[in-house]
Amino acid sequence: MDAKDILGLPKNSLPIPQEKKSRPPKDSQRKPDGISREVYALTGGLAPLMPAIDSSQLKKQPPKDEKITWQWLPFTNSARKDTLQLYHWVRVVNGVPPTGDYSFAKYNKSVDIVKYTDEEYEKYLNDPGWTKEETDQLFDLCQQFDLRFIVIADRFSSSRTVEELKDRYYSVCRAVVVARAPALGDISGNPVVKEPYNVSQEIERKRALSMVLSQTKHQERKDAEVLAEAKKITESRMAAKVAEESELPVPSNAGPESAERASFPGDTVSPSSNVQLPSATVASSALTADNASTLASLRMLRVYLRTYALDQMVQAASSSAGLRTIKRVEQTLQELGVNLKPRVPTKSVCAEHLELRKEILTLLNLQKQLQYKEAEGSSFRDGSYADTPSTPKDRTFVPDMSFGGERVGKRDQKRKAPGRLSEAPSSPAQSKRPRKLKASEL
Amino acid sequence: MNNSSSSKKQSPDQPETSGPTFKSQRTKMDTEKKILNKKLKDVEISCPIVYGSMAFWLGKKASEYQSHKWTVYVRGAMNEDLGVVVKRVVFQLHSSFNSPTRVLESPPFEVSEAGWGEFEIAITLYFHSDVCDKPLNLYHHLKLYPEDESGPMSTKKPVVMETYDEIVFPEPSEGFLARVQNHPAVTLPRLPIGFTLPPPVPVEDASRRKRGDTKDHPLSQWFMNFSEADELLQLAAARQQVQAHIAKLKRQISVIDGPHQQLKSISDQ
Numbered sequence: 001m002d003a004k005d006i007l008g009l010p011k012n013s014l015p016i017p018q019e020k021k022s023r024p025p026k027d028s029q030r031k032p033d034g035i036s037r038e039v040y041a042l043t044g045g046l047a048p049l050m051p052a053i054d055s056s057q058l059k060k061q062p063p064k065d066e067k068i069t070w071q072w073l074p075f076t077n078s079a080r081k082d083t084l085q086l087y088h089w090v091r092v093v094n095g096v097p098p099t100g101d102y103s104f105a106k107y108n109k110s111v112d113i114v115k116y117t118d119e120e121y122e123k124y125l126n127d128p129g130w131t132k133e134e135t136d137q138l139f140d141l142c143q144q145f146d147l148r149f150i151v152i153a154d155r156f157s158s159s160r161t162v163e164e165l166k167d168r169y170y171s172v173c174r175a176v177v178v179a180r181a182p183a184l185g186d187i188s189g190n191p192v193v194k195e196p197y198n199v200s201q202e203i204e205r206k207r208a209l210s211m212v213l214s215q216t217k218h219q220e221r222k223d224a225e226v227l228a229e230a231k232k233i234t235e236s237r238m239a240a241k242v243a244e245e246s247e248l249p250v251p252s253n254a255g256p257e258s259a260e261r262a263s264f265p266g267d268t269v270s271p272s273s274n275v276q277l278p279s280a281t282v283a284s285s286a287l288t289a290d291n292a293s294t295l296a297s298l299r300m301l302r303v304y305l306r307t308y309a310l311d312q313m314v315q316a317a318s319s320s321a322g323l324r325t326i327k328r329v330e331q332t333l334q335e336l337g338v339n340l341k342p343r344v345p346t347k348s349v350c351a352e353h354l355e356l357r358k359e360i361l362t363l364l365n366l367q368k369q370l371q372y373k374e375a376e377g378s379s380f381r382d383g384s385y386a387d388t389p390s391t392p393k394d395r396t397f398v399p400d401m402s403f404g405g406e407r408v409g410k411r412d413q414k415r416k417a418p419g420r421l422s423e424a425p426s427s428p429a430q431s432k433r434p435r436k437l438k439a440s441e442l
Numbered sequence: 443m444n445n446s447s448s449s450k451k452q453s454p455d456q457p458e459t460s461g462p463t464f465k466s467q468r469t470k471m472d473t474e475k476k477i478l479n480k481k482l483k484d485v486e487i488s489c490p491i492v493y494g495s496m497a498f499w500l501g502k503k504a505s506e507y508q509s510h511k512w513t514v515y516v517r518g519a520m521n522e523d524l525g526v527v528v529k530r531v532v533f534q535l536h537s538s539f540n541s542p543t544r545v546l547e548s549p550p551f552e553v554s555e556a557g558w559g560e561f562e563i564a565i566t567l568y569f570h571s572d573v574c575d576k577p578l579n580l581y582h583h584l585k586l587y588p589e590d591e592s593g594p595m596s597t598k599k600p601v602v603m604e605t606y607d608e609i610v611f612p613e614p615s616e617g618f619l620a621r622v623q624n625h626p627a628v629t630l631p632r633l634p635i636g637f638t639l640p641p642p643v644p645v646e647d648a649s650r651r652k653r654g655d656t657k658d659h660p661l662s663q664w665f666m667n668f669s670e671a672d673e674l675l676q677l678a679a680a681r682q683q684v685q686a687h688i689a690k691l692k693r694q695i696s697v698i699d700g701p702h703q704q705l706k707s708i709s710d711q
Contacts, residue, residue, distance in 0.1 A: 272458075306607055
């Protein structure tokens with residue numbers, strides 16, 4: 001860098017961070033210390049973000065002053081209600097067995113189920129749909145199974161749905177809590193009081209969920225289409241509306257979920273973003289690469305750049321062509337001395353450019369046609385039907401014309417027909433000046 | 443102003459005559475406002491712009507972090523005042539600059555800085571409320587070093603990189619149209635017959651208004667010239683060639699098709 005400075009040459013304009021980037025990938029290839037290479041490879045060969053085990057710890061030895069033995073000893077579990085004594089191996093340090101409860105006893109948690117008295121039942125909890133026995137049974141099961149309603153529903157003697165059981169349980173809880181509370185203000189924070197269980201809503205919600213889960217692919221596609229339609233409608237309405245008028249809700253089609261979904265398009269749809277990145281596709285246009293639809297979709301945008309519009313039209317026009325054809329169009333443009341992207345993209349220039357591209361496509365298609373016909377013709381002449389010409393796509397045969405460039409070399413012919421003129425491809429024009437066409441070549 | 447007729451194919455669902463019935467006798471405020479807000483189809487307003495940068499090497503005065511003095515700008519293609527269309531331009535510079543988001547509320551829309559590196563600048567154009575409520579993004583790669591690296595760098599001659607483009611408003615509001623109908627910064631197509639616009643709002647006293655055009659800009663001597671004539675000539679010549687080739691190929695195909703018809707019909711059996 002300083003040498004360049006001395007010579008007065010421009011400094012390298014590459015930003016510095018590029019050099020640093022090459023270093024980190026190398027570090028991971030060295031194996032780490034502390035664990036063997038195979039073990040390290042198990043982790044995927046990459047160091048974890050944070051070392052799980054400090055490698056120095058792996059080589060540590062237990063302290064020498066402690067004498068460790070392992071003994072088979074009985075133990076009690078405070079989580080058990082009986083006095084069953086079981087045995088297990090215990091790590092004894094210097095002859096002293098460890099103290100404390102069984103280490104897993106703390107995980108024995110249970111739910112505090114409300115326990116109502118009979119008076120309370122008579123006073124507050126009577127319900128025509130439920131007998132006292134059933135309610136008592138429900139609460140027993142809740143206690144036993146920690147409010148796992150699916151299990152409770154299964155164990156319940158009479159066949160009640162999960163929602164019914166939940167409903168009964170929560171309304172009983174609520175009534176008891178309300179009855180026992182000295183003042184309403186004390187319990188207003190209690191979730192049972194604040195948000196009571198809503199049976200009908202729950203039933204509806206679960207039904208909707210199961211419908212969504214069990215949707216077939218067909219149904220999914222239809223729904224996606226409906227949503228897209230709804231989005232389009234809302235957008236076009238927004239574009240047409242005057243400032244003060246409020247949005248109409250999107251009309252929903254038949255179908256139960258659409259009732260729920262209809263609220264989503266109204267809430268979450270936002271005006272289509274007008275991003276002018278040259279490569280962005282227009283949101284509302286369908287996948288048909290029709291010229292008319294591209295025009296229409298361009299008009300949907302409030303503002304756009306001429307170059308962007310030209311890009312879209314070019315894409316639409318060449319949508320039916322393969323990548324190789326597109327490359328050939330571009331090559332032809334270069335040979336003709338035309339900029340691939342017009343330097344002065346006015347309306348008329350863009351229109352001419354587009355027309356030129358279309359004409360070149362037509363030209364290429366005609367060439368293919370001609371080759372195909374000539375192949376057919378020659379195969380007839382040979383009389384061999386087994387000698388089927390290769391499909392036009394395979395041909396690397398360059399057309400029978402040049403636009404004034406130099407001949408570089410021959411390309412391989414894949415066809416077997418005799419007497420074909422093979423012309424080398426013209427090298428792409430290096431300069432952008434239009435070439436003078438020799439009269440003989442026309 | 444060039445009243446170029448569009449040679450693009452018109453989509454079939456476009457209305458043939460677009461002339462909205464405009465009753466110029468009504469003078470009530472809200473109907474006028476409504477009419478001014480009405481969007482016009484088939485009338486497309488385009489605003490040709492040039493955006494880019496110019497960089498001067500500082501020569502002896504160059505330091506390690508400031509080797510060049512450069513300006514990035516957006517101007518009218520013929521150096522007209524873009525202020526009629528553009529309300530505000532935001533230039534987003536590299537994060538290493540102080541307050542890299544530069545907002546320009548009035549023309550000339552440009553930012554001048556000193557630095558050493560080339561980077562992409564994002565330019566966002568915000569338009570007046572009656573023009574368009576969506577902004578438009580442009581991207582420009584700041585060029586400091588000349589293409590020909592072996593040549594000497596000069597402090598007198600800047601490295602210029604400009605791009606020509608046109609902003610197109612496909613369905614402008616009548617208000618916008620009325621406001622700019624005679625302004626040189628925009629191009630209007632020929633208006634449909636029978637179409638009358640409300641009289642243009644009287645232009646403010648020119649001397650009071652700050653000049654926003656770039657005709658006398660200090661850097662205007664380096665502005666590039668963009669003439670569509672050259673490009674049109676190029677394209678026309680190319681199209682002629684291609685059309686000639688197409689004709690030739692069609693002749694060749696018809697020659698082959700003729701005698702082969704009989705052979706084909708035999709083999710098809």
